[in-house]
Amino acid sequence: AQKITQTQPGMFVQEKEAVTLDCTYDTSDQSYGLFWYKQPSSGEMIFLIYQGSYDEQNATEGRYSLNFQKARKSANLVISASQLGDSAMYFCAILPDTDKLIFGTGTRLQVFP
Amino acid sequence: GAVVSQHPSWVICKSGTSVKIECRSLDFQATTMFWYRQFPKQSLMLMATSNEGSKATYEQGVEKDKFLINHASLTLSTLTVTSAHPEDSSFYICSARDGDRVTDTQYFGPGTRLTVL
Numbered sequence A: 001a002q003k004i005t006q007t008q009p010g011m012f013v014q015e016k017e018a019v020t021l022d023c024t025y026d027t028s029d030q031s032y033g034l035f036w037y038k039q040p041s042s043g044e045m046i047f048l049i050y051q052g053s054y055d056e057q058n059a060t061e062g063r064y065s066l067n068f069q070k071a072r073k074s075a076n077l078v079i080s081a082s083q084l085g086d087s088a089m090y091f092c093a094i095l096p097d098t099d100k101l102i103f104g105t106g107t108r109l110q111v112f113p
Numbered sequence B: 001g002a003v004v005s006q007h008p009s010w011v012i013c014k015s016g017t018s019v020k021i022e023c024r025s026l027d028f029q030a031t032t033m034f035w036y037r038q039f040p041k042q043s044l045m046l047m048a049t050s051n052e053g054s055k056a057t058y059e060q061g062v063e064k065d066k067f068l069i070n071h072a073s074l075t076l077s078t079l080t081v082t083s084a085h086p087e088d089s090s091f092y093i094c095s096a097r098d099g100d101r102v103t104d105t106q107y108f109g110p111g112t113r114l115t116v117l
Helices: none
Strands: A003-005 A010-014 A019-021 A024-026 A033-039 A046-052 A064-069 A074-079 A088-095 A107-112 B004-007 B010-013 B019-025 B032-038 B044-051 B067-073 B076-081 B090-097 B106-108 B112-116
Touching: A003 A088, A010 A019, A019 A107, A024 A074, A033 A064, A033 A074, A046 A064, A046 A074, A046 B106, A074 A088, B004 B090, B010 B019, B019 B032, B019 B090, B019 B112, B032 B067, B032 B076, B044 B067, B076 B090
Parallel strands: A010 A107, B010 B112
Antiparallel strands: A003 A024, A019 A074, A033 A046, A033 A088, A064 A074, A088 A107, B004 B019, B019 B076, B032 B044, B032 B090, B067 B076, B090 B106, B090 B112
16 A cells, blocks of 8 residues: 655744655555645645656755655655745655555645744 | 646535536646545545546545546546535645656646535
8 A cells, every 4th residue: 555644744944944844655666756746825736846766866846855765765855945935735745556646644834034 | 837727716506506627737738637635634635537538537435426527638627516515515626647657747726615505
C-alpha cells in the first residue's frame, strides 16, 4: 500500500526565513514520483515541484527545493526566504505505478512579518 | 505553466437537483483528467479517473450513477452530481495531466464549492 505522512499539522515562520516541511512516504514500487502542491485559501492546488525516484539530483524550482533522501523515504520541501504570500496549506503527494496521486494530510504554513 | 479552469467556482442548489461541473485544460490537451473531492480541513480524495473517449474509472465507494463523468474532448471533462443531497456538499477539484506518461505533472483547476440545501 502507498502512503504519505506529513507530521506537521501547522508551521510558523518569520518572513525572509527558510522553512522545511516534512514528508515521508511508504511504497514498494521501484519507480514513482513525488510532488508538492500549495493550496491557498482560495482552494486552487498549485504545483510547486517534482522529484522522480530515479533522479539523483534534488529538484529545485526558484525558492523551492526538495530534500530527497530515498533510503529514508523522505521528500522534505524547503522554502527559502519565506514571503507572506507563502502562507497556505502544503500537500505532499506520491504518484506510484497505479497512476493515482496519493496525498498527505497537509501542513498549514503561516508566515508572519 | 499549464492552466486548468473549472466552472462554476461555486454553486448552491436545492436537494434533488443535478449540478454539472466543467473542467478545461486551456493550453494543453489532456487525455487523462482526474476528479477529487475535498472536505473541510482534509486532504484530497480521488473520486475517478476520466479518460478521453472511454468510460471513467471510479474509486472504490464512489457511486458512478451519482457522479457522472464525461470526457468528450481532449480539453474538457464534466462531472455531474445527480440528485444532489446535503451530504454531497463539498469542494470538488479536477486535475489534468499534461502528457501521457504516468509521471507527467497533474495541473489542478481552482475547484468548485458545492452547497446543497
